[in-house]
Amino acid sequence: MGKIYIVSISSGSSSDLSKRAIDALNESDVIVGYKGYIDLIKNVIEGKEIYSNSMRGEIERCSFAISSANEGKKVAIISSGDAGLYGMAGPIFEMADGIEIEYIPGITAAFLAASQLGAPIMHDMCTISLSDLLTPFDVIEKRLKAAAEGDFVIALYNPKSSGRQNHIETAMDIIRLYRKDTTPVGIVKNALRSGQNVKITMIKDIDFDEIDMSTTIIIGNSQTYIKNGYMVTPRGYRI
Amino acid sequence: MGKIYIVSISSGSSSDLSKRAIDALNESDVIVGYKGYIDLIKNVIEGKEIYSNSMRGEIERCSFAISSANEGKKVAIISSGDAGLYGMAGPIFEMADGIEIEYIPGITAAFLAASQLGAPIMHDMCTISLSDLLTPFDVIEKRLKAAAEGDFVIALYNPKSSGRQNHIETAMDIIRLYRKDTTPVGIVKNALRSGQNVKITMIKDIDFDEIDMSTTIIIGNSQTYIKNGYMVTPRGYRI
Numbered sequence: 001m002g003k004i005y006i007v008s009i010s011s012g013s014s015s016d017l018s019k020r021a022i023d024a025l026n027e028s029d030v031i032v033g034y035k036g037y038i039d040l041i042k043n044v045i046e047g048k049e050i051y052s053n054s055m056r057g058e059i060e061r062c063s064f065a066i067s068s069a070n071e072g073k074k075v076a077i078i079s080s081g082d083a084g085l086y087g088m089a090g091p092i093f094e095m096a097d098g099i100e101i102e103y104i105p106g107i108t109a110a111f112l113a114a115s116q117l118g119a120p121i122m123h124d125m126c127t128i129s130l131s132d133l134l135t136p137f138d139v140i141e142k143r144l145k146a147a148a149e150g151d152f153v154i155a156l157y158n159p160k161s162s163g164r165q166n167h168i169e170t171a172m173d174i175i176r177l178y179r180k181d182t183t184p185v186g187i188v189k190n191a192l193r194s195g196q197n198v199k200i201t202m203i204k205d206i207d208f209d210e211i212d213m214s215t216t217i218i219i220g221n222s223q224t225y226i227k228n229g230y231m232v233t234p235r236g237y238r239i
Numbered sequence: 240m241g242k243i244y245i246v247s248i249s250s251g252s253s254s255d256l257s258k259r260a261i262d263a264l265n266e267s268d269v270i271v272g273y274k275g276y277i278d279l280i281k282n283v284i285e286g287k288e289i290y291s292n293s294m295r296g297e298i299e300r301c302s303f304a305i306s307s308a309n310e311g312k313k314v315a316i317i318s319s320g321d322a323g324l325y326g327m328a329g330p331i332f333e334m335a336d337g338i339e340i341e342y343i344p345g346i347t348a349a350f351l352a353a354s355q356l357g358a359p360i361m362h363d364m365c366t367i368s369l370s371d372l373l374t375p376f377d378v379i380e381k382r383l384k385a386a387a388e389g390d391f392v393i394a395l396y397n398p399k400s401s402g403r404q405n406h407i408e409t410a411m412d413i414i415r416l417y418r419k420d421t422t423p424v425g426i427v428k429n430a431l432r433s434g435q436n437v438k439i440t441m442i443k444d445i446d447f448d449e450i451d452m453s454t455t456i457i458i459g460n461s462q463t464y465i466k467n468g469y470m471v472t473p474r475g476y477r478i
Contacts, residue, residue: 017257020255082350082353084350084354085361086362089361090361090476093358093466094473095478097467103353103358105255107321114342119328122323122324124366124382126386145389152382237298237330237373239333
């Protein structure tokens with residue numbers, strides 16, 4: 001019987017994979033994923049049949065995984081972070097019928113980034129992707145406004161790509177209507193991967209040139225402060 | 240030299256711990272945590288010095304961890320899910336000075352629960368804790384309203400305890416002002432732990448008696464639907 005494992009690979013480093021994820025990769029005949037993510041885990045999947053393609057090849061990957069499972073193979077389709085947030089879990093569950101599916105959770109980018117910044121999240125938080133490939137930008141703007149108004153800690157995913165250089169600036173223009181210019185902001189590139197770069201700054205001092213596709217941005221709420229070089233959002237304990 | 244590891248233990252099952260988390264536990268002289276979470280990982284920390292106490296003993300735990308680290312010990316302070324969301328990372332960074340701290344990320348409850356429901360999150364999401372021990376309830380209400388208005392997938396943490404039986408009903412009354420009565424809702428108790436219980440229902444059919452402290456609730460956005468018994472939020476691919 002075929003089966004699809006939707007495997008969240010977290011940072012991609014074998015230090016951050018769960019045993020459940022490693023076992024699923026070992027159990028699988030075929031590993032399916034975006035080329036860049038396959039490369040991250042190549043030491044864990046040596047000798048396996050691989051199907052990889054480029055960005056925007058998501059639906060092809062899902063079709064291949066589903067037809068392989070229908071042929072009786074065990075297939076692992078991978079996503080970085082958690083596959084259930086902007087990842088491959090959605091299209092697999094949308095497209096597959098009559099196949100056993102197991103979705104293995106992982107550490108989404110907001111928490112990989114947070115772990116390098118101090119304790120920036122801690123309280124009610126939200127994630128917003130700035131990619132308008134699949135979501136109209138007016139929906140994104142509405143969510144930015146709601147999140148800023150609600151004083152959530154905000155984690156921005158996909159802040160920039162070659163096709164959308166200015167979304168992050170537009171996003172920050174919306175957020176700063178509701179939040180002080182001195183609100184701490186954490187900018188983490190390649191969290192817990194080679195090439196990691198971590199910066200803590202304030203809304204007014206963001207250098208947009210430093211932000212790219214592999215960056216996650218965490219914007220503090222009204223209570224977030226900087227201490228000993230760390231970004232800290234209090235939960236509200238009397239300390 | 241002393242050191243504090245803030246260790247996210249995810250579900251607490253050794254299947255969901257990362258290697259980074261296991262290594263930190265092995266490396267530590269002392270393990271500090273809420274008694275219920277220490278029990279979950281007891282097979283991983285055999286033979287270690289343990290400091291545990293009850294719920295609401297958070298600040299005592301942090302003080303103990305910090306003074307042990309100041310005595311030169313390596314200390315792991317644990318949280319379920321990710322320690323950086325409603326967990327121990329915040330008070331440690333708030334209270335500690337001049338001690339090496341490493342925060343090891345994990346899988347927060349929203350994603351543990353999601354993995355048992357299908358692909359309920361997938362798009363912009365937020366987490367809201369319904370505990371008013373540390374947060375005034377009017378702040379919680381404001382965030383519920385913002386999250387519902389912004390059409391975020393909403394994960395509710397700490398939906399109920401003996402002191403607050405009705406917060407979850409109040410929360411759903413706010414959310415249903417903005418979302419259809421037939422919006423899918425996932426209710427997961429003890430995700431990926433013994434005693435797991437999973438239910439998919441709709442806003443209008445929630446049985447509040449089934450919800451307790453160890454339950455995480457995921458409320459779909461305006462696009463979420465139920466397919467093959469799974470809760471699925473589309474990202475927007477043409478499928």
